[in-house]
Amino acid sequence: AQKVTQAQTEISVVEKEDVTLDCVYETRDTTYYLFWYKQPPSGELVFLIRRNSFDEQNEISGRYSWNFQKSTSSFNFTITASQVVDSAVYFCALSPYNQGGKLIFGQGTELSVKP
Amino acid sequence: EAGVAQSPRYKIIEKRQSVAFWCNPISGHATLYWYQQILGQGPKLLIQFQNNGVVDDSQLPKDRFSAERLKGVDSTLKIQPAKLEDSAVYLCASSLADTGGSEQYFGPGTRLTVT
Numbered sequence: 705a706q707k708v709t710q711a712q713t714e715i716s717v718v719e720k721e722d723v724t725l726d727c728v729y730e731t732r733d734t735t736y737y738l739f740w741y742k743q744p745p746s747g748e749l750v751f752l753i754r755r756n757s758f759d760e761q762n763e764i765s766g767r768y769s770w771n772f773q774k775s776t777s778s779f780n781f782t783i784t785a786s787q788v789v790d791s792a793v794y795f796c797a798l799s800p801y802n803q804g805g806k807l808i809f810g811q812g813t814e815l816s817v818k819p
Numbered sequence: 820e821a822g823v824a825q826s827p828r829y830k831i832i833e834k835r836q837s838v839a840f841w842c843n844p845i846s847g848h849a850t851l852y853w854y855q856q857i858l859g860q861g862p863k864l865l866i867q868f869q870n871n872g873v874v875d876d877s878q879l880p881k882d883r884f885s886a887e888r889l890k891g892v893d894s895t896l897k898i899q900p901a902k903l904e905d906s907a908v909y910l911c912a913s914s915l916a917d918t919g920g921s922e923q924y925f926g927p928g929t930r931l932t933v934t
Contacts, residue, residue, distance in 0.1 A: 708861075737920035747908065749862070749925040756920060795861050801919035804874045805850060809861030 706731045708798050708810035716816045717786055725781045725813045727796030733757075735801040738772065738779045743793040743812070752794075755779065786817045821845065823926035825911050831932045837899040840929045843892070844913030850874075851888055852923060853896050854910040862910055868894060869917045898931075906933045 707730040717723045729738065740752040753763065755772050763770045767784045783790055793814045797807040824843040832838050844851050849870050854862035865884065867875040871891040879886070883902070888894040898905055908930050912923040 735919070741925075746927070747930075748927045749910065749912075751922055751924070754920060754922060797861075799919040799921075803919060804867055804869070805914055805917045805919055805921045805923070806852065806864045806867055806875060807854075807862070807923060809863070811859075812861050 706733075706798060706800060706808050708796050708808055710794075710796055710810035710813050712813045713811070714814045714816070716818065719788060719817055719819050720785050721817075722782060722784050723786050723815065723817075725783075725794050725796075725815065727779045727781065727810060729777050729779065729796070729798045731798060731800060733800045733802070737799040737801070739797040739799065739807065740770065740779075740781050741795045741797065741809075743795060745792070749795070752781075783815075786815075788817050788819055791815060791817045823911055823913055823924055825909075825926035825929055827929055828927060829930050829932075831934065832901055834903055834933050835900040837897065838901055838931060839895055839897045840909050840911075840931075842894045842896070842911030842926060844894075844911070845924055848913035848915055848924070849891070850914045850917040850921070851894050852912040852914075853886060853894070854912065856908040856910055856928070858907070865896070865909075867917070874917060901931075901933045903933050906931055 742750045793812045796810045851868045853865045856862040868888040886896045908928040911926045914921040
């Protein structure tokens with residue numbers, strides 16, 4: 705079975721705190737991709753990052769960083785020095801290479817950053 | 820470059836009525852996806868088109884849902900008759916290719932309320 709689990713339904717932090725959003729996935733495929741999307745209150749899904757299963761290097765983009773560990777089937781997302789504008793629902797998604805590009809989404813984590 | 824367009828943005832209907840949603844993908848994108856996002860959940864793929872052919876409709880409730888992409892460009896998703904559990908946001912996405920890892924660009928969605 706292919707599945708994505710985001711165990712944290714809601715997280716609330718105060719501005720400038722660091723926060724990590726967890727993502728655990730299940731797949732038997734050896735080739736796959738992992739994504740993170742942001743869904744602000746406006747509703748449109750915004751692409752944040754894509755990772756393929758052969759690249760376990762961590763990635764940093766400004767205040768965002770991602771930690772991919774195949775050994776634990778996890779692809780966690782950290783926001784450093786959070787800001788109010790980071791408030792949104794964040795989705796982790798799995799895309800098996802040979803299934804037409806479809807995305808299998810987790811349930812999402814709603815992040816609330818308070819001033 | 821224009822993004823994925825969807826209309827209407829909001830729709831309220833009574834159960835057993837019919838409704839149709841329209842999507843115009845990014846120019847040149849051969850692959851088009853329709854997702855259903857129920858409140859509090861991640862998007863779930865309903866149907867995927869490659870040009871005007873269906874690639875995956877395994878999760879489309881075919882007794883009431885139908886979709887077409889006749890000229891390989893814009894697409895229409897229809898529900899007939901609607902049920903209360905169809906209340907959701909219907910998201911359209913497009914991508915250049917139909918392989919895993921292809922970045923999908925999402926439209927703003929159509930929020931359907933069935934009363």
